[in-house]
Amino acid sequence: MRILHTGDWHIGRTFHGHATLDALRGVLEAMTAQVREHDVDVVVIAGDVFDSAAPAPACYTLLTDALAALRDAGARVIVTSGNHDSAARLGFQAKLLRDGIHVLTDPRAVGRAIEIEDADGPVRFYGIPYLEPAIVRSVWPDVELRTQAQTMAHAMGLVREDLASRPGRSVAIAHCFAAGVEVTPGVEREIRQGTLDVVPLRTFDGPDYVALGHIHGRQQLEDRVRYAGAPLHYSFGEQNKPRGSWLVTMDAAGLAGVEWLELPVPRPxxxxxxxxxxxxxxxxxxxxxxxxxxxxxxxxxxxxxxxxxxxxxxxxxxxxxxAPPARPSDGRASYAERVSRARDDVELIDAFLTHVRGGEGVTDAERELIREIIDERVVAEASA
Incomplete structure (x- = not known):
């Protein structure tokens, strides 16, 4: 079986005020041509399909056209939601999509596999949508879910439970920030925002291959655990990172090989x-x-x-x-420098309090309270 691993399409994102839909459409057409050329059986899209929770109508048109083209090229398609997506909007038409296109956005379905057969039997695909701890606590009320690491560990535990009951070849698809990954300069705060924190690599033990999304640059954490990155450059911080997808080959025993397929860059x-x-x-x-x-x-x-x-x-x-030559520094970071280095909302607030308090940042008790308030805001925005 041949599997194409992609993700982070970010349909609808602008590049410094310029629309990217036409450029992305051309890149996705090239991806579809690769699916035909390499006889790809399954395409997995690991989250952040859209760039916002409320994409414009043209974004839906592009997604519909791209999914239909991949299916017409002979591949089954499995899509999961990311932190930029609205799971409800992305998944509302899942049951109306044509046969062979699966959109997985419901956390209650984590641990249920989509089985796709080849000559060696079934390969089970476990899609894990982006799981915001503050939102999914109601799904698993008996489990402590305060961090992304805890939430992903619980989700992968459900995957391993299902695998233990019927062993075989498997692929997990997730959207998170995994330990050991190199962030992309210029988008680091976005990567870490909303209490999104590091997931230990051992969390992904079990499946033959783990297709991750959320990082915009190609990354290999293990032979079987990888990020494909975004198909288009969305930041100058990504300018030296290649664009493409991973072509994953599965044989009767499991993972047989992984090859990088370059995608064209419309404008360097x-x-x-x-x-x-x-x-x-x-x-x-x-x-x-x-x-x-x-x-x-x-x-x-x-x-x-x-x-x-x-x-x-x-x-x-x-x-x-x-950017004139730097002046000698007195060794103290400016407020602007501390803000630019902040990786999430908690660190941003800490930078502000350090500035107004004359060097004293948040206490541990304040940090916990801030996280709770941010979680409450995330839940409120998700239900609005």
Whole structure:
């Protein structure tokens, strides 16, 4: 059996104010061509299908077209929800989808496998939607679920219980932040927000392959535990990370091999760091004139309307920043630096309190109270 592992499509996300739907459509068409070329049997999409809980109508059209194209290419499709998705909106039409397309968003179904047969028998696919601890406590009231690690451990325990009752080849699909992963610069706070915390790698013991989503760059934590990353670049922090999917091969004994399939990059990304005049005139930068550009000019003083001038040479210049040589530091982090380093909402509040209290951050008791308030907010927003 051949399985294509993808995820983090983020349909509807903009790139510095520019729409990405057309670029993503082209990349997904290339993915569909790979499904045909490699005779893929199953495509798994590991969460964050949409970029927001309330996507625009055009986003639904793109998803419908992409899922239908993958099915027409001969593959079964299994989709799980991520933290960016609204599980209710993504899953509302699950029962109306054509045969061979499965959308898994209900935490109550965790541990129930979708079985797909090949010449060697069944392969069981266990889809685990993104599980926010504050929301799923009502699903499993007898289990302590205060962290993402506890929640994922319980979900994988249900998967292993089912596997123990009927051993065989299996694939788990989940959306989380696993231990050992390298975060993507520029999106780290997003990755960690909403009490999303680290899940130990041993949590995923059991299945032959674990298809993870949530990290935008390709990552291999073990041979059998991987992230495929996003199919499109959504941040300059991702500019040097390849785009593609994992092609997973299963034989009669289990995992037989994993191969990386590159996807096209519609428009490359490049950060340019030089004086303003050099950026405008140096021929060394000619190759980036049709790329997405993040310009950093190093002049001692800021320029007036630098974007207008830079876009004369780089029409797709998306950001510009004044980056003069750093001055000697007194060793104390500024408030802005502490905020930029915050990885989740608790650390953001801690940075603020450290600033207003003159260096004293949150206490352990305050940290626990803040987490409870954030959890209550997450539940309220989910039920609104």
């Amino acid at each position: 990304l490049k950060t340019l760091h030089d004086t303003f005049d050099a950026l405008l005139s140096d021929p060394v930068y000619a190759e980036y004139e049709n790329a997405w550009v993040a310009a950093e000019y190093t002049d001692p003083t800021p320029r007036l309307e630098p974007m207008r001038a830079l876009q004369q040479r780089f029409p797709f210049c998306a950001t510009v920043s004044h």
